[in-house]
Amino acid sequence: MDIQIEKLTKTYGPQKAVNDISFDVKTGEVLGFLGPNGAGKSTTMKMITGYIGIEKGDIRIGGKSVTDPESNFKRHIGYLPENNPLYLDMPIIDYLEFCAALQGVEKAKIKGRIREMIGLCGLNREKHKKIGELSKGYRQRVGLAQAMIHDPEILILDEPTTGLDPNQIIEIRKLIRDLGKEKTVILSTHILPEVEATCDRILIINRGNIVANGTPETLRKQAQGNEVLKVRIEDAEAETIAKALNALNTVKDVDLVQREENLFEVQSVAQQSSKRNIFKLCVDKKWVLTELTPLETKLEDIFRNLTVN
Amino acid sequence: MHTIWTIAKRELATFFDSLIAYIILVLFLGFSGFFTWLYGNDIFLVGQANLRVFFNIASWSLFFFIPAITMKMLAEERKTGTLELLLTKSVSDRQVILGKFLGSILLVCIALAATLPYVITVSNIGNLDNGGTICGYLGLLLLSTAYTAIGIFASSITTNQIVAFMTALFIGLFFHIIFGVLAHNFTGSLGQFFDTLDLQSHFESISRGVLDSKDLVYFLSITLLGLYLGEWSLSKRHIS
Incomplete structure (x- = not known):
C-alpha cells in the first residue's frame, strides 16, 4: 500500500x-x-x-x-x-x-x-x-x-x-x-x-x-561533490611529492596532512578521478604508494551539514 | 459495537486487576451498609419495609465513588501516552468514550448487584414494595450514568487524576446540592428553572416509584451532554 x-x-x-x-x-x-x-x-x-x-x-x-x-x-x-x-x-x-x-x-x-x-x-x-x-x-x-x-x-x-x-x-x-x-x-x-x-x-x-x-548513496554523492583521496607515498620529500601531485591535471587541490608520514589529502577536479594518475606518477618516479583510500562523506556529516542552522 | 465492548471489557478487567474495583466495592458496600443498617437514619425506625433510606444513602456514595472510578479513564491514558496508541487503532473517539462509559457503568452495576442481600433481608422483614424497589435501583442507575458521563468529561480535560476527580465532584456538586439550594432560595420562574436542574428532586421522584418521562429525559440529557463534551474534548487534539 x-x-x-x-x-x-x-x-x-x-x-x-x-x-x-x-x-x-x-x-x-x-x-x-x-x-x-x-x-x-x-x-x-x-x-x-x-x-x-x-x-x-x-x-x-x-x-x-x-x-x-x-x-x-x-x-x-x-x-x-x-x-x-x-x-x-x-x-x-x-x-x-x-x-x-x-x-x-x-x-x-x-x-x-x-x-x-x-x-x-x-x-x-x-x-x-x-x-x-x-x-x-x-x-x-x-x-x-x-x-x-x-x-x-x-x-x-x-x-x-x-x-x-x-x-x-x-x-x-x-x-x-x-x-x-x-x-x-x-x-x-x-x-x-x-x-x-x-x-x-x-x-x-x-x-x-x-x-x-x-538513497544513502545519492545523498553521499550530492554532499561530497569532488572525489577526495587519502594518499601516502614513501621514498621522497613531502614537498617534492606535493608539487608532483599538484602538477597532475585531474588534481584540484593537495593538502599535506602529516609531514612525517607523507600523508596527503588529494581533491580531484569535479567529475574526475585521480586514482590512476597518482598510481602512474608513483610508478614513473619509482616512489612507493602505501595508501590510497577514497574518503567517504559519512552520513553524520551529511546530517550535520543539512540540519545545523 | 464490538469495539465498544472490547474497550469496556478491558476497562473492567483493569479495575479488577489493579484492586481499584475491590476497594471501591468494599467502600461502597461498607459506606452504604453502615449508614443504612447501623447509624443515624436507621432503616428499622421507618416502620415500613422499603429501601428508601438505602437509596438515599447510595445516591450519596455514588456521588463520591463514581468520580473515583472515572478519574483515571482518560487522564491517565493521556498522561502515559497510551491514548495515542488507542486512538491510532481502528477506533473512533466516540467508541473510546462509549467503551469507557460502559466499563464504568458495568462496575457500578456490579456494586449495585452486591446490595441485593439488602433487598432480600428487607423483604423477609415485611411486605416489600417491589415496584418501588425496582424504580429505586433504576434511579440509582440513571444517576450513575449522569455522574459517569460527567466524570468521563472531567477526565478528558486533564492529565492529572486528582484534578479530574475534583472537577467531576465540583460539577456533580451543582447537580447534587447547589441547584437544589438555589431552587429553594428563588421564587417564580428562576426557582422553577433551578428545580428542573436539581438532580435530587428527579432522583427522589423516581425512587418513590414514579416513573416520569421528564425525569428520564433529564438524566439522559446530562449523560449525553457529558459524553458529547468528552468526545469533543478528545477531538480537540486535531485543532491545536
Whole structure:
C-alpha cells in the first residue's frame, strides 16, 4: 500500500511544525525518517496515523485520503509511537488480544496471531508477565508485537530500537528489512548507522522542511561533490611529492596532512578521478604508494551539514 | 459495537486487576451498609419495609465513588501516552468514550448487584414494595450514568487524576446540592428553572416509584451532554 503525502502543513501557535512537505513511500520500501529533535518527524507520523488532524494538504493511503471517513485507513497501519506507551498493568497476552480485537482480527485467528508475534518478537520466556514487570527492551518488543499483530500493510515506527541490546537491535533490523520487502515501512531514528542498515531511502527534515530525500548513496554523492583521496607515498620529500601531485591535471587541490608520514589529502577536479594518475606518477618516479583510500562523506556529516542552522 | 465492548471489557478487567474495583466495592458496600443498617437514619425506625433510606444513602456514595472510578479513564491514558496508541487503532473517539462509559457503568452495576442481600433481608422483614424497589435501583442507575458521563468529561480535560476527580465532584456538586439550594432560595420562574436542574428532586421522584418521562429525559440529557463534551474534548487534539 502506497502512502502519498502532499503539501502537508501543521502549525502549533506561531511555529510551523511541518511546513508544506510532500513525499511518497511505495510498497516494499523502507523509508528512514531523520531529523534533529523537534524537526517535525513525530508530528508527521502522528498525522499519517490519524492521531492528529491535518491542517493543510493531504495524506493518501492506498489512493484514499485519510480525511475520507469511509477509508478505514487505521486498520492498514501498525504504529509504534515514540516512548512506546503501554498499559503497564495488563498481562502481555491480554494486551495483544485487546489490540488484535480492536484492529479487527477475526476471533478465530487471534490466538494464532498472538503466538506468532510472541515467537517473532522473542517474548516467549516472558509471556505470562504483566507489561509493567518487563525490562525496557522487552517492553519495546511488546510495542512492536502490538504494531504488527494485525499484519498491517503499513508500519510506522518511531524510534523502534531504543532500549534494545545489540543482539536485539540486529534482530529487529533484520525483521524490519524482511518486512520491508512486502510492506511499506516508515521508521524514524537518531541512530544513523541504523538508517544505512535498514532503509532503502532517507528523508531528512529540519524545522518542518524536507532538506534531503534519496538513497544513502545519492545523498553521499550530492554532499561530497569532488572525489577526495587519502594518499601516502614513501621514498621522497613531502614537498617534492606535493608539487608532483599538484602538477597532475585531474588534481584540484593537495593538502599535506602529516609531514612525517607523507600523508596527503588529494581533491580531484569535479567529475574526475585521480586514482590512476597518482598510481602512474608513483610508478614513473619509482616512489612507493602505501595508501590510497577514497574518503567517504559519512552520513553524520551529511546530517550535520543539512540540519545545523 | 464490538469495539465498544472490547474497550469496556478491558476497562473492567483493569479495575479488577489493579484492586481499584475491590476497594471501591468494599467502600461502597461498607459506606452504604453502615449508614443504612447501623447509624443515624436507621432503616428499622421507618416502620415500613422499603429501601428508601438505602437509596438515599447510595445516591450519596455514588456521588463520591463514581468520580473515583472515572478519574483515571482518560487522564491517565493521556498522561502515559497510551491514548495515542488507542486512538491510532481502528477506533473512533466516540467508541473510546462509549467503551469507557460502559466499563464504568458495568462496575457500578456490579456494586449495585452486591446490595441485593439488602433487598432480600428487607423483604423477609415485611411486605416489600417491589415496584418501588425496582424504580429505586433504576434511579440509582440513571444517576450513575449522569455522574459517569460527567466524570468521563472531567477526565478528558486533564492529565492529572486528582484534578479530574475534583472537577467531576465540583460539577456533580451543582447537580447534587447547589441547584437544589438555589431552587429553594428563588421564587417564580428562576426557582422553577433551578428545580428542573436539581438532580435530587428527579432522583427522589423516581425512587418513590414514579416513573416520569421528564425525569428520564433529564438524566439522559446530562449523560449525553457529558459524553458529547468528552468526545469533543478528545477531538480537540486535531485543532491545536
